[in-house]
Amino acid sequence: xDEIYTPAEVVDKLKASLGDSMLDSSIRVRAEGVKKRENxxxxxxxxKEAIHQAVEELKKIRYPHLSCISGYDKGPExxxxxxxxxxxxxxxxxxxxxxxxxSIDIPKADPHIPTITDLMEGAAFTEQxxxxxxxxxxxxxPPAKHRFFLPQDFPSNIYPLRKDEKKIPDSMIKNLWACGRxxxxxxxxxxxx
Amino acid sequence: MAGKAPYIVPIGPIHPALKEPxxxxxxxxxxxxxxxxxxxxxxxxxxxWMGLSRNxxxxxxxxxxxxxxxxVTHSMAFARAVEQIADITVPERGDYVRTIIAExxxxxxxxxxxxxxxxxxxxxxxxxxxxRVREEAMDAIELITGNRVNYDIIQIGGTRRNITEDxxxxxxxxxxxYKEVFGKLKKLFLxxxxxxxxxxxxxxxxxxxxxxYSAVGPTSRASGVKADLRVxxxxxxxxxLDLKPxxxxxxxxxxxxxxxxxxxxxxxxxxxSVEIIEACLDNMPPGPVIWEEKVAKILSTCKKASGEAVGxxxxxxxxxxxxxxxxxAECPIAWKVKASTxxxxxxxxxxLKGAQLADIPVIVASIDPCMSCTxxxxxxxxxxxxxxxxxxxxxxxxxxxxxxMQ
Numbered sequence: 001x002d003e004i005y006t007p008a009e010v011v012d013k014l015k016a017s018l019g020d021s022m023l024d025s026s027i028r029v030r031a032e033g034v035k036k037r038e039n040x041x042x043x044x045x046x047x048k049e050a051i052h053q054a055v056e057e058l059k060k061i062r063y064p065h066l067s068c069i070s071g072y073d074k075g076p077e078x079x080x081x082x083x084x085x086x087x088x089x090x091x092x093x094x095x096x097x098x099x100x101x102x103s104i105d106i107p108k109a110d111p112h113i114p115t116i117t118d119l120m121e122g123a124a125f126t127e128q129x130x131x132x133x134x135x136x137x138x139x140x141x142p143p144a145k146h147r148f149f150l151p152q153d154f155p156s157n158i159y160p161l162r163k164d165e166k167k168i169p170d171s172m173i174k175n176l177w178a179c180g181r182x183x184x185x186x187x188x189x190x191x192x193x
Numbered sequence: 194m195a196g197k198a199p200y201i202v203p204i205g206p207i208h209p210a211l212k213e214p215x216x217x218x219x220x221x222x223x224x225x226x227x228x229x230x231x232x233x234x235x236x237x238x239x240x241x242w243m244g245l246s247r248n249x250x251x252x253x254x255x256x257x258x259x260x261x262x263x264x265v266t267h268s269m270a271f272a273r274a275v276e277q278i279a280d281i282t283v284p285e286r287g288d289y290v291r292t293i294i295a296e297x298x299x300x301x302x303x304x305x306x307x308x309x310x311x312x313x314x315x316x317x318x319x320x321x322x323x324x325r326v327r328e329e330a331m332d333a334i335e336l337i338t339g340n341r342v343n344y345d346i347i348q349i350g351g352t353r354r355n356i357t358e359d360x361x362x363x364x365x366x367x368x369x370x371y372k373e374v375f376g377k378l379k380k381l382f383l384x385x386x387x388x389x390x391x392x393x394x395x396x397x398x399x400x401x402x403x404x405x406y407s408a409v410g411p412t413s414r415a416s417g418v419k420a421d422l423r424v425x426x427x428x429x430x431x432x433x434l435d436l437k438p439x440x441x442x443x444x445x446x447x448x449x450x451x452x453x454x455x456x457x458x459x460x461x462x463x464x465x466s467v468e469i470i471e472a473c474l475d476n477m478p479p480g481p482v483i484w485e486e487k488v489a490k491i492l493s494t495c496k497k498a499s500g501e502a503v504g505x506x507x508x509x510x511x512x513x514x515x516x517x518x519x520x521x522a523e524c525p526i527a528w529k530v531k532a533s534t535x536x537x538x539x540x541x542x543x544x545l546k547g548a549q550l551a552d553i554p555v556i557v558a559s560i561d562p563c564m565s566c567t568x569x570x571x572x573x574x575x576x577x578x579x580x581x582x583x584x585x586x587x588x589x590x591x592x593x594x595x596x597x598m599q
Contacts, residue, residue: 030277094425095427149233
């Protein structure tokens with residue numbers, strides 16, 4: 001079996017290869033239960049250009065498990081979206097697994113991220129979700145045949161998790177009771193027996 | 194028939210073979226599936242979006258309603274995330290109560306699934322048996338939480354109810370009932386010739402694909418991915434227990450990654466959950482179950498907290514992850530729910546490829562899909578949606594059937 005690195009060693013290895021692209025890192029430990037066995041999460045902030053390389057480096061350490069890519073809009077005044085790549089390493093090794101979470105800022109004016117599907121095929125599903133919910137452009141991810149998360153007739157310039165002008169307008173969520181019953185219903189052709 | 198093969202066979206969004214709405218489109222030549230595509234998102238309720246205008250204690254109750262089966266999964270993952278941000282320590286007994294209720298949930302969820310799988314195969318006697326024995330777990334859950342579904346037992350900082358000594362006898366009686374019936378369940382599900390012939394070798398998911406697609410839970414373990422959060426990433430009371438992930442090899446077979454292996458893993462996980470609950474009851478530490486009883490104090494602590502955290506839990510269907518970010522305001526600024534089916538559903542197109550049409554229901558069911566967990570965010574657009582009447586839809590359906598018969 002490959003050598004098992006501690007969370008601190010993993011941070012050092014990533015720092016060595018990413019250099020200045022790694023902006024910040026912290027290791028957070030939590031202990032629960034009577035025996036207080038520890039579980040660890042590693043949080044790393046990197047520049048968005050380095051995300052592909054970061055995943056590549058992580059893969060060199062060991063094939064990671066990608067829980068999902070999550071993301072949020074930092075607010076209507078903020079110019080950035082923040083996206084987290086939630087990975088875990090050493091799944092399957094008793095009491096050893098820890099999470100590695102890469103956070104990146106993406107400018108709303110130019111919301112591009114490179115795809116990581118060339119490294120992990122299965123990332124397409126969660127990358128597609130970021131497209132639909134946050135309007136992030138995933139470079140290199142082929143266009144989906146249909147929407148996966150939103151209704152097929154959802155307006156194309158609205159992204160549900162945005163908080164700026166692309167957010168869900170009030171007209172879509174307020175006073176829905178006022179719509180009443182549909183008018184001009186066609187005459188019923190099938191009689192109830 | 195008009196036209197030439199391949200034909201497209203749509204299944205869903207609402208279909209008798211599906212527990213919950215999802216649209217699956219199969220391209221078939223003869224009886225064989227050439228390719229498959231699926232469209233989830235049929236039951237979106239906008240829960241993540243709703244959470245952004247609610248405080249953490251309100252969200253805990255909202256998380257209970259993400260799914261009707263994993264009632265404790267989402268609330269536990271969410272509460273664990275908030276506890277990390279606000280630096281709240283759950284009392285030891287609280288961790289044990291959480292573990293016990295989570296394992297009861299696994300028992301009832303796996304038995305529910307086992308019943309559905311039997312039903313998909315047309316083995317309805319077994320469906321009734323599985324659901325009858327599932328009632329024992331539902332009764333125990335009702336005893337502990339007061340509810341059969343939507344348990345509402347998790348609170349930020351612990352649990353809302355304790356398990357008292359006088360409840361132990363009833364819980365143990367329930368566990369003993371499972372021990373007695375386990376041999377029968379094992380025999381009926383794993384030795385039946387029809388189940389074997391329908392499930393062995395169908396819905397194959399290779400180890401490599403399971404890794405590349407980050408599949409989770411019994412679906413990945415049946416493909417040989419030895420990963421179980423309860424074992425690998427100690428949290429709640431799981432760190433105190435000596436657990437081993439349940440792999441298909443437990444039944445003496447090789448790892449094939451087929452539907453049959455998924456049944457093996459789930460049936461034996463029921464037995465494992467019974468053992469976990471017994472161990473928790475034996476070693477239950479004394480003390481309170483919640484860090485702070487007063488909700489106002491929990492809220493004021495959460496309001497001061499800022500930061501981001503990830504809460505994880507091994508749900509019956511696999512890893513559930515909640516990402517929460519707070520910035521010292523009443524409501525979180527971000528909340529992302531990653532349900533287990535989110536990580537498993539996207540292997541459908543792979544495992545359905547090459548399958549026979551008649552095997553589709555059981556293969557689709559074999560990952561134990563939970564669409565209500567996966568489908569959450571969206572708001573119905575009232576203005577531009579075309580509204581079909583029931584009559585129109587029925588007419589379209591008849592026409593479609595006729596078209597397909599031509």
